[in-house]
Amino acid sequence: MDIIITIASTVLEQMQKPTLAFLIAGMMLAALGSKFEIPDPVYKFIVIVLLLKVGMGAGISIRQADLFSLVVPAIGAAVVGITIVLIGSRTLARLKGVSQVDGLATAGLFGAVSASTLAAGMAILDDEGIAYEGFIGALYPFMDIAALVTAIVLAKMATARKAAAGNTMADGTMTLGGSGKAPIAEAGLVRGILVETFRSPAISALIAGLALGVLAKPDSVFDSFYEPLFRGLLSILMLIMGMEAWARFAELRKVAHAYILYGITAPIIHGMLGFGVGVIAHELTGFSAGGIVLLSVMAASSSDISGPPTMRAALPEANSSAYVGTSTGLGTPIAILSIPLFIALAEIVVGT
Structure with a gap:
């Protein structure tokens, strides 16, 4: 009974936080038939500012x-982010009734990182007196960008294959599959989608911010402009996404059980994957027990900052009520509740 009360209180607490609260407010506006709207140029400006800020913050962490000591856990973090998306592509994205693009967008957010969940993990370790590496925040972009890019590329490939299959049926020729030049066509498809993804406004802004943070010294403009605006702009974005989510809510109700199952089980499975990679880093480089716990927390978490605007910009056809609702409404509370589990496992496996 206590665990049910704890989960319920954690969910309620998450609903009161700006990310989910503004999403719900947007849904309420749409449900009431409000004509409230944000002009598209303003929306695009908000997304670019948010992603430049996220990228710069990560780049500054890497530079410092x-x-x-960063190399091995950073590679491990990127591998975890990619693996989480690949698992989602084989599970959630293949469930009956779940759109492949919606499933991959959701998996992308679960592969990316929640800054608030990572901060909660750090606070708990500080309270417990468990040490961890100072560079742990710099692992964030490796897992985050790897997961988001992988999800976007897989979703675009799925859409392209579906369109190609439709063309094949319509004109009697085969664009992909079969024999002959099909592998070359497939390779060209992947290459084109990769180029398109990295040139897209969302990923371009994220990577540009990352490069600026690593190679330049944008700390003053970061602190004076990007940081103060960030939370306010994010709240407006979530309001927009809430209105869009309500418009597409009917699509989600038919397969809500699939997202609920994924949202409850995925954080634990992903966290265990991060834990395993952390243990490997411990054996290779002496990565601390606290570092293992926080890598597990990053893997268990789902993005509430960089992920939603990236997906909204790169995959506008994806249902935001599916990926934001599942990640923030279910994934985040489960990830936070799992932190004591990872601490206990670290004590058993490597000691603290």
């Missing part, structure tokens, strides 16, 4: 980190 001990690069030698």
Whole structure:
């Protein structure tokens, strides 16, 4: 009974936080038939500012980190982010009634990282007196960008294949599959989608911010402009996404059980994957027990900052009520509740 009360209180607490609260407010506006709207140029400006800020913050963390100690856990974090999306592509995205693009967008957010959940993990470790590496925040972009790019590329490939299959049926020729030049066509498809993804406004802004943070010294403009605006602009974005989510809510109700199952089980499975990679890093480089716990927390978490605007910009056809609702409404509370589990496992496996 206590665990049910704890979960309920955690969910309620998450609903009161700006990310989910403004999403719900947007849904209420749409449900009441409000004519409230944000002009498209303003929306695009908000997304670019948000993603430049996220990228710069991550780049500054990397610049300030001990690069030698960072390499192994950073590679591990990227591998975890990609693997989580691949797992989602084989599970959620293949469930009956779930749109492949919606499933991949959801998996992308679960592969990316929640800054608030990571902060909660750090606070708990600080309270417990468990040490962790100072560069741990610099692992964020490796997992985050790897997961988001992988999800977007897979979703675009799925859409392109579906369109190609439709063309094949319509004119009697085969664009992909079969024999002959099909592998070349497939390779060209992947290459084109990769180029398109990295040139897209969302990923371009994220990577540009990352490069600026690593190679330049944008700290003053970051602190004076991007940081103060960030939360306010994010709240407006979530309001927009809430209105869009309500418009597409009917599509989600038919397969809500699939997202509920994924939202409850995925954080634990993903966290265990991060834990395993953390243990490997511990054996190779002496990565601390606290670092293992926080890598597990990052893997268990789902993005509430960089993910939604990236998906909204790169995959506008994806249902935001599916990926935001599942990640923030279910994934985040489960990830936070799982932190004591990862601490206990770290004590058993490597000691603290």
